[in-house]
Amino acid sequence: MTQEPKELFKAQEFARLAGVTVRALHHYDKLGLLKPKQRSRSGYRLYSPRDFGRLEQIVVLKYLGMPLKQIRRLLEPDANLSQALQRQQAVLLEKRRQLDRAVAAIQGAQYSFAGRGEPDWNLLKYIVQEMEMQNNTDWTKKYYSAEAQAKVETRKPLWSPELQERVSREWATLFADVESALGEDPASPKAQELAARWKKLLGEFTGGDPQIQQGLNAMYADQSNWPPATQKAHAIKPEIIDFITKAMRAAR
Amino acid sequence: MTQEPKELFKAQEFARLAGVTVRALHHYDKLGLLKPKQRSRSGYRLYSPRDFGRLEQIVVLKYLGMPLKQIRRLLEPDANLSQALQRQQAVLLEKRRQLDRAVAAIQGAQYSFAGRGEPDWNLLKYIVQEMEMQNNTDWTKKYYSAEAQAKVETRKPLWSPELQERVSREWATLFADVESALGEDPASPKAQELAARWKKLLGEFTGGDPQIQQGLNAMYADQSNWPPATQKAHAIKPEIIDFITKAMRAAR
DNA sequence: GTCCGGTCTGACGTTACGTCAGGGTCAAGC
């Protein structure tokens, strides 16, 4: 008899030890990611402590959000873990940026009003479009130097609760101010000042200076195209966004 | 003739207008999420401006990370948008917390050494396990008051580049210090001080005070169970973690 | 012998489409 390892575990026990499910073990087995050391005569999976070490690695890498395919490659003897971790981190950071944008959009729409009543569909749509544009305008990142990139990364403020409340209040007052200035000339200094405040505030949660999409005001102005659910959730008048858009265009 | 809307769009044009793919339109159609106003005799989908409004909503809600099923419910006339947004935000924030933990784990393992050489598997595993435990120990959140929760939320520091560098340096010196103290009694004041530093540093990126898992040192100590890939990526000696674990246990 | 808990192997369900495959449609040019 060759010297057998001290212990072998059946599926359930083994799974509990590592904090995964039996089904996951089946899955990893089928993928060739983790095959049990042996099978019993009746076909039961029997895992060794060495298998446990491998499973632990899988669990850790999975925690870092890596896909199983990549994990399999990383568990090969000649894999470059350091590089993989670095890349994975970049992936995670990008995902987080996207999450931040979504969170900020909701924040903006939800708490922009002092009353904290209904979120505003128009504003939500507007913010999301701004962010998508900013996203697409990220050729800056691709074409500018690494240093510029680093600066961009650093500048990101990441909504603190304090910032959030402050911005929330500022939105509320800004809306009120714009509403009372609706009759003004969009090119007037007063309108320009409002537009500047708007732009600045938008920058607070888009994380960069926003580019204003030109053709949207028509969409916002014509409510007839809105499906019913949208029409209910309206606290901000389209005129407000319309006015601001015009004012910004006037500033060229 | 009844008054027809001014325009009808075929799939591609319509898709381009809204920034989605034709295939997505097919998908939404099949799901009943967005059915074109009409079909041509030959079966072509013909979308109206009103459909465009609906599609815009879909795109916005999708940007916020909502699943299509929920979006469909939200587009019904009696939906509660505000509530849905609030819930969605909670979902996003939770996801972001998870991302943060993963990022921090990589940071910790990757940059813990001054040399920035290889990441350390042991430390990585350790950190991840800490975080999982902290995750499971989140009954605090469930059972404590909302105010306590808010404080927890607020406290989160969110790795700034500066913090990251500082922590990175502190890890490096801490490892060196522990290594030179390996012969000491884990209960000695010196060891205790090291353990305290360790605990504090761990807290920096786990975002809370860590709970030390008792049964791990055996695992860390016995390298024979580690699969080959792991053994390469080792800069930190298991003795270091072993020592710290003992010191912390000695502190009871 | 039987019962209960554990294990096995398929196989379908999930999410939001991407990607063919096979086959009509439409307007333009010859």
Place this chain on the structure above:
DNA sequence: GCTTGACCCTGACGTAACGTCAGACCGGAC
């Protein structure tokens, strides 16, 4: 009238990481 190229249609399979049955076998206890 015919071809051509751009577009449209409807399946149907693939993706990631398992969850969730379903049907059948195994192993120890009573």
